Amino acid sequence: MTTTSTAGQDKARVGVSLVLSRELVPLLYRLLVAALLCSTLALLTESFLTAGNAVNVLRQTSLLFLMATGLTLVVLTGGLDLSVGANVGLSACLAAIALKATGSPFAGIIVGLCTGLAVGLANGLLVTYLRMPAFIATYGMLWFLQGVTFTVMAGETVHGFPSSFRIIGSGFLFGVPVPVFIMLAFLALGTLLTRYTTLGQQIYAIGANREAARLSGIPVRSRIILAYVLSGGTAGLASLVFLARLNSAEGDIGEPLTLPAIAAVLIGGTSLFGGVGTVFGTLMGALVLTLVLNGMNLLSIQTNWQPLVTGVIIIVAVFIDTVARRRGAV
Amino acid sequence: MPETRALAPARLSRPAVIRVPGVAIVLSTLCLALTVLAPGFASLGNLANVLSQSSVLLLLALPMTFVIMTEGIDLSVGAVLACGSLLCAFVVTTTGSIPLAVGTAVSVGVAFGLLNGVLVAFARIPPFVATLGTLGIAQGVALLATDGQAVVGIPAALRSVYSGTLIGLPEPVVLAAVAYAAFHLLLYRTRFGTYIVALGGNREALDLAGVSKSRNLLTTYLLSGAMAGAAAVLMTARMNSGHPTAGIGMEFEAVAAVAIGGTSFARGDGWIFGTLLGVLTVGVLRNGLNLLGVASSTQIAALGALVIVSFLIDRSGNRNR
Numbered sequence: 001m002t003t004t005s006t007a008g009q010d011k012a013r014v015g016v017s018l019v020l021s022r023e024l025v026p027l028l029y030r031l032l033v034a035a036l037l038c039s040t041l042a043l044l045t046e047s048f049l050t051a052g053n054a055v056n057v058l059r060q061t062s063l064l065f066l067m068a069t070g071l072t073l074v075v076l077t078g079g080l081d082l083s084v085g086a087n088v089g090l091s092a093c094l095a096a097i098a099l100k101a102t103g104s105p106f107a108g109i110i111v112g113l114c115t116g117l118a119v120g121l122a123n124g125l126l127v128t129y130l131r132m133p134a135f136i137a138t139y140g141m142l143w144f145l146q147g148v149t150f151t152v153m154a155g156e157t158v159h160g161f162p163s164s165f166r167i168i169g170s171g172f173l174f175g176v177p178v179p180v181f182i183m184l185a186f187l188a189l190g191t192l193l194t195r196y197t198t199l200g201q202q203i204y205a206i207g208a209n210r211e212a213a214r215l216s217g218i219p220v221r222s223r224i225i226l227a228y229v230l231s232g233g234t235a236g237l238a239s240l241v242f243l244a245r246l247n248s249a250e251g252d253i254g255e256p257l258t259l260p261a262i263a264a265v266l267i268g269g270t271s272l273f274g275g276v277g278t279v280f281g282t283l284m285g286a287l288v289l290t291l292v293l294n295g296m297n298l299l300s301i302q303t304n305w306q307p308l309v310t311g312v313i314i315i316v317a318v319f320i321d322t323v324a325r326r327r328g329a330v
Numbered sequence: 331m332p333e334t335r336a337l338a339p340a341r342l343s344r345p346a347v348i349r350v351p352g353v354a355i356v357l358s359t360l361c362l363a364l365t366v367l368a369p370g371f372a373s374l375g376n377l378a379n380v381l382s383q384s385s386v387l388l389l390l391a392l393p394m395t396f397v398i399m400t401e402g403i404d405l406s407v408g409a410v411l412a413c414g415s416l417l418c419a420f421v422v423t424t425t426g427s428i429p430l431a432v433g434t435a436v437s438v439g440v441a442f443g444l445l446n447g448v449l450v451a452f453a454r455i456p457p458f459v460a461t462l463g464t465l466g467i468a469q470g471v472a473l474l475a476t477d478g479q480a481v482v483g484i485p486a487a488l489r490s491v492y493s494g495t496l497i498g499l500p501e502p503v504v505l506a507a508v509a510y511a512a513f514h515l516l517l518y519r520t521r522f523g524t525y526i527v528a529l530g531g532n533r534e535a536l537d538l539a540g541v542s543k544s545r546n547l548l549t550t551y552l553l554s555g556a557m558a559g560a561a562a563v564l565m566t567a568r569m570n571s572g573h574p575t576a577g578i579g580m581e582f583e584a585v586a587a588v589a590i591g592g593t594s595f596a597r598g599d600g601w602i603f604g605t606l607l608g609v610l611t612v613g614v615l616r617n618g619l620n621l622l623g624v625a626s627s628t629q630i631a632a633l634g635a636l637v638i639v640s641f642l643i644d645r646s647g648n649r650n651r
Contacts, residue, residue: 126638130641139585140638143634147632259466308469308470314463315460318455318456322453
């Protein structure tokens with residue numbers, strides 16, 4: 001969008017406070033929503049404010065957040081990765097087979113991570129070198145991966161993994177679930193990467209204005225590919241945590257994860273138009289969505305409502321983003 | 331800034347000449363290979379089968395071509411198809427009235443098409459997210475309507491929509507042919523068709539000509555939803571039941587058929603005959619792999635690979651231009 005030259009001076013004057021408010025205010029809104037959700041649920045149900053449920057919410061949030069961290073980077077570049085859910089499914093199934101075949105957690109972890117990374121690389125190549133629109137390439141990838149997963153699993157269930165592997169999903173450290181520590185580690189890594197490294201700044205620059213980024217010498221293609229690879233990598237990691245918690249793998253394991261992962265990023269305030277958003281925002285998005293789904297569970301609302309509610313949330317989140325963007329552009 | 335492009339009919343026909351080989355090569359290679367590999371593929375009965383089976387997909391892929399030409403996408407058609415089919419089956423089994431059932435299915439499609447259109451054209455939400463959201467909503471409605479249960483026992487009168495014959499041809503094939511003719515005329519012989527080309531290729535031209543972009547965009551998504559509703563009737567008749575997840579994923583086949591047919595995802599370069607060939611390619615692939623005993627999930631993976639192959643062929647063709 002273009003800025004008029006008359007408004008330029010005013011904009012420069014309020015520049016500093018604008019940057020602060022642009023980052024802080026949306027985060028405060030999300031904290032407020034999360035707090036409201038928490039207090040409502042605490043009032044409506046007896047089971048919300050129990051240690052068991054808190055652990056549950058944190059664990060679910062961490063899984064959602066893990067899938068969504070890498071995705072956030074992709075959305076920041078102005079792209080989209082619709083294949084994360086299916087990627088989690090395939091990585092989990094292949095890791096499960098490797099775990100069963102070798103009995104070594106190490107082999108399972110390597111297979112899961114490599115599958116995730118390879119899928120991410122394929123997405124990146126399709127988007128950059130074949131110049132496919134991101135949503136088409138990754139949407140095709142979604143169905144391709146699902147087809148491969150079903151073919152590999154052939155309707156079978158793989159279950160029963162070594163306890164040394166299961167720690168990463170269902171273990172506790174100082175009374176806190178291990179996935180929560182992984183989540184905090186990735187929150188720190190993601191924030192450091194986006195905020196304090198050149199790579200992070202380049203990702204924002206590509207999303208804000210790809211042409212300008214290219215002209216300032218940023219290797220746009222390789223940075224975009226890297227973002228997709230990282231998205232695949234976090235999907236692979238999430239698949240391992242998921243697998244370790246469920247202790248079993250089936251072909252349709254990744255199917256219900258696509259909508260929530262995208263919803264978490266969008267609720268978190270990362271703009272689909274690229275260049276705006278934070279990893280911390282995605283954490284808040286994952287928390288808000290988990291609270292909603294958890295609350296529906298506690299209020300014994302059928303799980304059949306979940307796709308509908310997630311769909312509405314996605315539309316509302318993007319609508320707010322679109323309106324905010326239009327206001328900012330005027 | 332997109333450079334200004336000429337909005338002349340010549341633009342429509344020129345790429346078509348170059349693209350004929352792309353999808354035609356894929357389709358004929360596939361047919362040849364299957365004639366050799368799969369016994370029973372090249373029989374008259376089986377070919378009629380392929381045509382009938384492709385009819386539902388064609389009804390979805392025709393409006394999808396329009397949507398993609400406007401640089402959009404409609405990811406919700408599969409879920410709308412499922413939702414429409416389930417409610418159609420529900421209405422026909424409870425009331426026994428076929429007009430009411432058909433009306434329900436089409437209304438469901440129109441409602442979701444309208445919702446998509448409003449979200450994309452007026453709220454200006456990017457199409458893939460707007461329709462991803464409505465996908466969730468349609469899926470939720472379908473699951474909630476019958477508590478996740480399938481509806482069985484479709485009366486013979488409704489089933490005959492798929493199994494009956496008209497002037498010696500299978501009824502779905504006749505319906506699909508009529509739909510194709512309508513969409514062909516709509517694109518090449520009406521103002522609306524020209525607007526669709528302009529929506530993808532040159533929106534500025536529409537502004538300059540004083541044509542409402544939003545209204546035409548809304549119509550495009552409305553058309554997509556309405557056709558998904560009509561396809562839902564055909565699918566219910568074919569499956570002899572309504573199931574809340576039966577059409578899920580059909581949107582991928584529709585997008586794949588359009589992509590294989592050579593419609594570009596940018597610039598409004600569409601080719602409606604290419605979509606027909608693309609639908610046949612998907613139909614032949616599905617049918618052939620079925621005959622070879624390949625699992626349905628593997629067929630989907632093969633379809634994904636085929637989209638990339640056609641994309642590569644198309645790109646090499648464009649480079650020679």
